[in-house]
Amino acid sequence: MVEMRKGQTSVDIIMAILVALVFFAVLNIYNDDLSSQVSEISMKNGMKSILLDVYSATASAKAYGISIDYTSPRLKVGQSQKPLDCAISFRDDGGSNDDSIYITSGGKEEKYNKITLDDITIDGDSILNNSPVTRPCGEKFTIARSP
């Protein structure tokens, strides 16, 4: 057995430091990747929530024949204070009974498609004839069932 001198660094501690360094380097890369993924998922979830809210209001207007003055939530990602630009779009995709509700922001989109919106009007505008009706998130508009 070789005795250690005072102040000598042991192999154990050098190994531990090396392992810790590698671990933190990998953790840092993982965290960066995770942060970008979280931001993307958070944006997707925000868009899905708005989509679900618009969809629900539209379905209520259609089911009960009522007119709803609707204001959508604004799109915010994580803890950021500044809302992101996003748009709500009601579209006739061409085919029979082939309408959709889209939420778009920064080149990304969430949608519910193949739903019939023929008898729905947005601020009095019909969704028929391939003319999408688009409104920015956070602005008020009226969803109604045409008589």
Next chain:
Amino acid sequence: MKAIGNRGQLFSLDFLIAMGLAVLAMGMLLNYFETTTNVEKEARVQNELNIVAMNASALVLEDADSKCPEGIFSAQGYKVYGCAIAGPGNSGFGNIKKEDLMIPDTFKCDISWTGGDNNDCDDDPSSAGNIASVERIFLERSQSLAKADYEKCAQGQSCSAYTQNTLTVKIWK
């Protein structure tokens, strides 16, 4: 003690035990995070399914094909609430399309009621994971409705004009 202090020995028993415990603790922590994330995700998916199912069930009962004709009642100031014609086969509820119920194409559905199934929403939910199931009670006209029957029903007397049925809407992905 001699064995512990051998040359070339890198890890002490204490160190190995400590590492084992640390790995165990980290594993438990990661498992907790994963479980929490999964629970949140499941809740979000279930919420979406519930909303689609509730809207679809309301649309079934309010669809023009399934509404009870009001006939002379509206002229006399009466309105028949909660009445629908489920109908057999292709009439009533059976005739309503999935698109008309605002069920997006990424969702699967199964709509049934006492004595019938919808033709367009007839998927098999047996292998589905999360399912939203909504039941709504409705009244089905069992005979040609007369004003006297209507008043009898409104007064809570023996009401033979309607049969109480249940509509079940199941939605999953």
